[in-house]
Amino acid sequence: MQNKDFLHSSINKIIQGDCLEVMRQIPDDSIDVTFADPPFNLKKKYNNYSDKRQVDEYVAWCQKWLYEMVRITKPTGSIFVHNIPKWLIYFGSYLNEIAIFRHWIAWDAMGSPLGRTLLPNHYGILYYVKSDDFKFFDIRLLYKRCRKCKYILQDYGGKKNQMHQFGPLVSDVWTDIHRIRHKKRRDEHPCQLPIHLLERLLLMSCDEGDIVLDPFIGTGATAIAAKKMGRRFIGIDIDPKYIQIAERKIEETEQTKINGCFASAFLGKVITIREKDWEKLKEAFYIPETPLELEKTEILLDQEKRRHFKYEILNTSKSSLFFGIEEKE
Numbered sequence: 001m002q003n004k005d006f007l008h009s010s011i012n013k014i015i016q017g018d019c020l021e022v023m024r025q026i027p028d029d030s031i032d033v034t035f036a037d038p039p040f041n042l043k044k045k046y047n048n049y050s051d052k053r054q055v056d057e058y059v060a061w062c063q064k065w066l067y068e069m070v071r072i073t074k075p076t077g078s079i080f081v082h083n084i085p086k087w088l089i090y091f092g093s094y095l096n097e098i099a100i101f102r103h104w105i106a107w108d109a110m111g112s113p114l115g116r117t118l119l120p121n122h123y124g125i126l127y128y129v130k131s132d133d134f135k136f137f138d139i140r141l142l143y144k145r146c147r148k149c150k151y152i153l154q155d156y157g158g159k160k161n162q163m164h165q166f167g168p169l170v171s172d173v174w175t176d177i178h179r180i181r182h183k184k185r186r187d188e189h190p191c192q193l194p195i196h197l198l199e200r201l202l203l204m205s206c207d208e209g210d211i212v213l214d215p216f217i218g219t220g221a222t223a224i225a226a227k228k229m230g231r232r233f234i235g236i237d238i239d240p241k242y243i244q245i246a247e248r249k250i251e252e253t254e255q256t257k258i259n260g261c262f263a264s265a266f267l268g269k270v271i272t273i274r275e276k277d278w279e280k281l282k283e284a285f286y287i288p289e290t291p292l293e294l295e296k297t298e299i300l301l302d303q304e305k306r307r308h309f310k311y312e313i314l315n316t317s318k319s320s321l322f323f324g325i326e327e328k329e
């Protein structure tokens with residue numbers, strides 16, 4: 001059933017169908033990154049899918065597609081699964097048998113209380129690999145600053161001289177990326193992920209040209225992030241309506257590159273970079289000269305240098321608002 005031609009003909013496409021049937025046609029060890037954001041079994045209103053199964057039934061179904069994700073991922077690749085903690089503990093105990101645990105990334109994004117619970121304030125992203133030879137790149141994010149006075153919130157005390165000019169290395173707790181709340185950035189989909197969340201995962205785990213597969217692509221966040229970061233993608237969704245929205249947005253998406261390096265930007269600010277790209281990227285920024293200044297001044301793309309870049313806002317009809325930065329020829 002597995003077939004190299006099927007793999008090649010699926011690249012940079014969204015396939016309509018059941019993810020299990022589609023993934024079963026993809027050869028072992030052939031995908032660089034698999035990312036899944038399945039229905040959470042929380043009775044959400046999808047077009048084409050009932051999000052209300054018995055616990056055993058839901059977990060057994062999830063194990064089937066988790067198995068396929070691990071099987072098709074390359075030994076150098078990464079496997080990411082996004083869900084609420086309630087389900088991730090089941091997934092983790094299964095994945096521990098067939099892959100190697102790297103991290104539980106806590107994505108601090110407020111959820112809604114379900115009654116008699118602590119306020120659910122984080123989602124988890126399980127991060128697994130298949131061998132010790134996995135691709136991994138150190139990633140930096142912007143310093144967290146006071147919204148009014150712009151001072152860095154963390155106190156670096158006597159270590160200010162060691163502060164990186166862009167920002168700290170990314171930890172396993174992500175607090176700087178928010179769920180899409182604004183209507184104008186939403187599609188007609190109950191649980192769309194922010195593109196820059198996926199961009200961070202891709203910058204961390206794979207290279208330009210690598211293949212990223214998402215078995216539950218919805219309205220296309222993973223494919224858009226892949227295209228913006230110069231990766232190839234394969235998306236799967238059961239719902240033709242979501243696929244239609246995804247395809248339109250993918251068509252309108254352009255790469256985000258600064259000084260030859262892929263970087264993740266949101267609403268005009270570069271928010272995630274690869275550590276190894278900083279020497280090239282820094283040429284495009286206004287950087288305060290002393291650590292004391294850096295502590296109170298945001299690092300921004302330099303006004304002068306901005307003239308060398310083409311800025312564009314891609315407003316995809318009534319859906320998402322993206323910010324793309326691309327080097328001028």
Ligand SMILES: C[S@@+](CC[C@H](N)C(=O)[O-])C[C@H]1O[C@@H](n2cnc3c(N)ncnc32)[C@H](O)[C@@H]1O
Binds near residue numbers: 049
């Ligand atoms: C949580 S949403 C994914 C949202 C996506 N990450 C985004 O940002 O748009 C889950 C998706 O899985 C799709 N789905 C449900 N069952 C499926 C199946 N068996 N095979 C493929 N897709 C399925 C639904 O149509 C829905 O779009």
